[in-house]
Amino acid sequence: MKPPSEKTAGRRKSRPSFEPLQPHEIELADFFVRMAGILGVPRSVAEIYALLYLAPRPLNFDLIQGRLGMSKGSVSQGLKFLRDHEMILSVKAPGSRRESWMPTPSLASSLVALLRSQVLPALEQATPSLKRVLQDAQQNGTTPAVVERLERLNRWNSRALELFPLLLPPPPGS
Amino acid sequence: MKPPSEKTAGRRKSRPSFEPLQPHEIELADFFVRMAGILGVPRSVAEIYALLYLAPRPLNFDLIQGRLGMSKGSVSQGLKFLRDHEMILSVKAPGSRRESWMPTPSLASSLVALLRSQVLPALEQATPSLKRVLQDAQQNGTTPAVVERLERLNRWNSRALELFPLLLPPPPGS
DNA sequence: CCCAAGTTTCAATATTTTTTGAACTCAAGC
DNA sequence: GCTTGAGTTCAAAAAATATTGAAACTTGGG
Incomplete structure (x- = not known):
């Protein structure tokens, strides 16, 4: 957990809450989840992929975790899977050492x-x-x-x- | 075709014990199990199929259960699956009302x-x-x-x- | 060096899938 | 219409898989 040095003052630089999934995101996720199921790929992986698929630009770790409401562990493993299978690409934003992810061009x-x-x-x-x-x-x-x-x-x-x-x-x- | 190959004539007509799986049967079963796994088909189904695949003649319910050492329920469900997917054919021995099963000609x-x-x-x-x-x-x-x-x-x-x-x-x- | 943001690891836990077995159904022969 | 052999059903147990989250690791910047 977080050490007791939480700054409660004023606004935080990153919002603690993320937009919940939109209906169209849920619908696409369902599709990917079903397809993934046939190949034995876990639901969390399919959900991550669906989210990236509909995102206008690359998403980073925290965004993915927040919007899907899943644990860090799952996001990490899901991204690893997708990386290993060349299904996503990382884009490093210039000033940051964070990676952001987008689907590879060809599904x-x-x-x-x-x-x-x-x-x-x-x-x-x-x-x-x-x-x-x-x-x-x-x-x-x-x-x-x-x-x-x-x-x-x-x-x-x-x-x-x-x-x-x-x-x-x-x-x-x- | 009755079982004249059973040289142990004069014994009870149904033995309480069945021959354990032979090495080659185990090996083929492993293969089918792995392949089945990719498609999300349960192990028991693959094992039944492997057994039938190596059997010189159709096998009935009890033989399958006995040789694979699995429950009635599993055998029943496994045969149902294989039937539903047209992977096995039944041959009714004349005289008996039992069904015996063999793989369909084309895998x-x-x-x-x-x-x-x-x-x-x-x-x-x-x-x-x-x-x-x-x-x-x-x-x-x-x-x-x-x-x-x-x-x-x-x-x-x-x-x-x-x-x-x-x-x-x-x-x-x- | 040290810190801390960003991520990974992995044991514990939760969830899903498979298997079991006893109760039940269904025909067939008596 | 009763009995029996053959198989099916399905709730409960077991096994397999997926997810969680706290601790550990990594790395770039100060």
Whole structure:
């Protein structure tokens, strides 16, 4: 908490209260929250994104926290997530060492980055497992039908791995 | 096809104990569980699917419950989910009124059905909201940049709705 | 150096989702 | 119309996830 040196005198330089969310902000947030849900992204992250999406200019940490009424921890983690997935950009205001945030220009490529980060690792990690399962099945004299299934699964996996980079080219920095 | 492979003839017709999962079954289950996780499908469902995927022939309720060691409730709900998403087929053994289950031939179309059922409703439901948010923004004199963002979002939404049925044709029964 | 604004960390807590199991339904055969 | 096997339902328990907030960390300026 704050040390007992709170200046009560006169007006404070930053208002303690923030404008509550407007109806259109709530509506867009709902949309992003639903979409995020499909990909397993937590609500708080989607809310932050929605807020930035409708903001005419970049917002800083405190504004986000205040307007969404969420904890510092959540804002910090939410921004980290969005940063890590290249969904937001920071703009440093010249005189201040604060960062302000805005959505990256392309939502499409943001989503791509997100999908990539979820699906690709899973596919990659699965490859050796799938191969093992197939070999195992072939040796232990399983039904041809099962072997066939597993072969298809393997083909699928490798095709997906090939195709992924073509469809969704990785960003420059990776 | 009765179970003549049970060499332990002359015993009780239903054993109280079931074979524990084999390593390859566990490995495949892990894979399906991970993939399912991305789409928010619960672990128990993925496990059931994996078991059926490796089974040389259709399995009935009790076998599934016994081998996976899960509750009746979970098996029932899991099978319901898989049925609803057209990921499994039932085969009624003649003579018995029990159903046995096997995976549908195409995992690909199973996944398609699943994706469809998750994403499409969200997109459809969102359309009017997105339109409202855009109009609101246009009227309330928001920055051109924000209006532009929202226009793009709307275009995106309608394109996705158009494209979806083309890429992923709905099954005959809907 | 030291301070303090700005942010991150993470253990504790709250919330949401999944699983369980006992009570119930539903047909089929008697 | 009763019994029984097969499965479903759903409230309550367990597990998994997300959020909170106070303490710790970082960094630029004095």
